[in-house]
Amino acid sequence: MKYSTCVCFSWSLLTVAVIPVSLGEMYTSLLNVKQAISVERKLIDYLKTYIDHESERLEDVKRFYAKVSDLHTELYKGPATAMANPLVAFTLIKRLHSEWLNVVHSNEAQENTQALRSSYEKEEADLPKLEDLQGAAQGLMRLQDVYVLQVASLVRGLFQRVTEGQPIDIYRPAVSVPLSGDDCFLVGKVAYEQQDYYHSVQWLEESVHLFRGAGGEWIPENAGTLEDALDHLAFSHFKTGNISYALSISQELLHHDPMNGRVLQNVEKYERLLVRSPPLSITDHGLKRPTSNNLRTRDTYETLCQTQGSQQMHFKNPRLFCDFFTNGNPGLLLLPVRREVLSLQPYVVLYHNFITDTEAEDIKTTAHAGLRRSVVAAGEKQATAEYRISKSAWLKDSAHSTVGKLDQKISMLTGLNVKHPYGEYLQVVNYGIGGHYEPHFDHATSPSSPVFKLKTGNRVATFMIYLSSVEAGGSTAFIYANFSIPVMKKAAIFWWNLHRNGQGNEDTLHAGCPVLIGDKWVANKWIHEHGQEFLHRCSLNPEE
Numbered sequence: 001m002k003y004s005t006c007v008c009f010s011w012s013l014l015t016v017a018v019i020p021v022s023l024g025e026m027y028t029s030l031l032n033v034k035q036a037i038s039v040e041r042k043l044i045d046y047l048k049t050y051i052d053h054e055s056e057r058l059e060d061v062k063r064f065y066a067k068v069s070d071l072h073t074e075l076y077k078g079p080a081t082a083m084a085n086p087l088v089a090f091t092l093i094k095r096l097h098s099e100w101l102n103v104v105h106s107n108e109a110q111e112n113t114q115a116l117r118s119s120y121e122k123e124e125a126d127l128p129k130l131e132d133l134q135g136a137a138q139g140l141m142r143l144q145d146v147y148v149l150q151v152a153s154l155v156r157g158l159f160q161r162v163t164e165g166q167p168i169d170i171y172r173p174a175v176s177v178p179l180s181g182d183d184c185f186l187v188g189k190v191a192y193e194q195q196d197y198y199h200s201v202q203w204l205e206e207s208v209h210l211f212r213g214a215g216g217e218w219i220p221e222n223a224g225t226l227e228d229a230l231d232h233l234a235f236s237h238f239k240t241g242n243i244s245y246a247l248s249i250s251q252e253l254l255h256h257d258p259m260n261g262r263v264l265q266n267v268e269k270y271e272r273l274l275v276r277s278p279p280l281s282i283t284d285h286g287l288k289r290p291t292s293n294n295l296r297t298r299d300t301y302e303t304l305c306q307t308q309g310s311q312q313m314h315f316k317n318p319r320l321f322c323d324f325f326t327n328g329n330p331g332l333l334l335l336p337v338r339r340e341v342l343s344l345q346p347y348v349v350l351y352h353n354f355i356t357d358t359e360a361e362d363i364k365t366t367a368h369a370g371l372r373r374s375v376v377a378a379g380e381k382q383a384t385a386e387y388r389i390s391k392s393a394w395l396k397d398s399a400h401s402t403v404g405k406l407d408q409k410i411s412m413l414t415g416l417n418v419k420h421p422y423g424e425y426l427q428v429v430n431y432g433i434g435g436h437y438e439p440h441f442d443h444a445t446s447p448s449s450p451v452f453k454l455k456t457g458n459r460v461a462t463f464m465i466y467l468s469s470v471e472a473g474g475s476t477a478f479i480y481a482n483f484s485i486p487v488m489k490k491a492a493i494f495w496w497n498l499h500r501n502g503q504g505n506e507d508t509l510h511a512g513c514p515v516l517i518g519d520k521w522v523a524n525k526w527i528h529e530h531g532q533e534f535l536h537r538c539s540l541n542p543e544e
């Protein structure tokens with residue numbers, strides 16, 4: 001007994017080590033989503049075992065059925081003749097006394113179901129939670145908004161935007177996975193439950209459309225039905241002020257469920273409302289996106305995300321240039337780095353091929369076990385927030401030789417002291433479904449910020465390395481400076497967060513655009529003010 005407890009314990013420890021997610025935050029890191037594939041692989045194997053056992057069981061039932069039916073067609077045609085044989089009489093009595101009983105009361109079906117359920121329960125810790133479903137649905141709606149994607153196209157597995165009345169591909173995926181009525185119902189329901197009727201109307205309309213097309217057939221794996229979708233859609237229309245559609249959808253619902261008292265009441269209410277104030281004129285309609293706290297920068301942010309890497313052009317500003325850069329450092333003499341000055345205010349530089357594929361893989365792999373939901377500063381504390389969807393890990397230079405090597409290279413290129421605590425540990429970030437980081441500053445903007453915990457001043461500069469490429473989305477957008485930098489595998493970006501007088505540079509407001517397709521990984525090195533006294537001179541000029 002003791003022994004088996006022990007085995008169980010170590011087994012559960014092992015699972016935790018392999019898949020660090022079990023707290024319901026799978027959607028915040030694509031690595032975790034990928035790991036979920038192996039969980040479903042196991043479930044598929046369990047289901048196959050179940051089907052095999054159930055098929056064997058049914059084969060037995062069929063064999064018994066065939067045996068008894070044969071006897072009846074062959075032997076008992078004339079009851080008199082057969083009953084004359086005592087063996088025939090005996091077997092009939094035996095069958096009726098015990099064989100039928102054994103077949104009818106067999107526990108095998110339950111045992112098979114029970115075995116399937118307990119196999120499933122073994123995987124339960126690694127299954128996505130409700131929070132993951134909601135987070136993934138919100139990720140889809142975020143992509144819909146930021147990239148102005150048409151819901152009707154998304155439902156068909158396409159990423160399209162309507163331009164001049166025509167749907168245009170934003171990105172053509174290698175595999176397009178169409179959504180079902182039930183898939184759309186769940187996205188719509190997540191919006192509905194957050195009282196976000198702008199999105200719920202759009203997704204539930206697609207859901208209703210698909211459920212109608214499927215002919216209302218009941219499918220065991222579905223969470224919703226046509227009626228559920230109609231019910232939620234009618235209320236969403238009502239909440240957005242579209243009373244005439246709320247009424248017609250409710251009437252359709254009544255057709256399926258004529259005795260539903262609640263719907264009957266709603267129909268009456270909608271009819272009364274329509275009599276009192278007839279439908280709004282055509283010009284007045286149209287759903288409005290819910291407002292956000294950072295509306296001021298939202299439009300610029302989204303425009304910068306949509307126009308993959310809109311940059312100032314070199315020919316427009318002759319002070320922007322490209323060169324091979326060694327920073328006068330002997331370590332870089334033989335292998336100068338291709339430098340591209342992207343912006344002077346704020347000062348932003350791109351270093352091409354900063355990291356090798358092998359180094360990037362080393363960093364990602366070393367970070368796997370340490371990935372945790374990314375936090376943002378909330379006063380003096382750190383908290384998770386919807387405006388930052390990713391997981392991150394902190395790597396000391398002792399974690400892997402590559403970490404130390406990168407520190408050294410960053411130091412050579414920037415001429416800055418990046419040793420802890422003058423530089424923070426390397427932060428490795430993996431984005432999730434529609435993962436993004438809304439406009440923010442890297443430097444502390446309040447004296448109580450956790451950035452000051454290191455006691456080495458504010459974050460004077462940021463060095464960000466792209467560890468992967470993505471197929472679409474995920475650019476780094478500088479909001480006030482009005483340019484964005486697409487994800488470029490192996491490249492790194494450097495910028496000063498502070499003016500030389502120590503004041504934060506407002507122009508560094510930047511964001512990580514939502515990842516449309518791909519697995520985005522970056523590594524951040526934040527360099528602090530202290531330790532740079534002789535390397536980065538101070539100045540009282542607020543312009544510098």
Ligand SMILES: *[C@@H]1O[C@H](CO)[C@@H](O)[C@H](O)[C@H]1NC(C)=O
Nearest residue numbers: 205241242245280284285286
């Ligand atoms: C009501 O909803 C329908 C279906 O989405 C739409 O075609 C119509 O324009 C909406 N009317 C108003 C007034 O919003």
Ligand SMILES: *[C@@H]1O[C@H](CO)[C@@H](O)[C@H](O)[C@H]1NC(C)=O
Nearest residue numbers: 300307310311312481482483
């Ligand atoms: C930002 O840049 C785009 C072109 O890349 C330009 O059309 C737009 O006017 C600029 N916005 C501002 C606020 O400067």
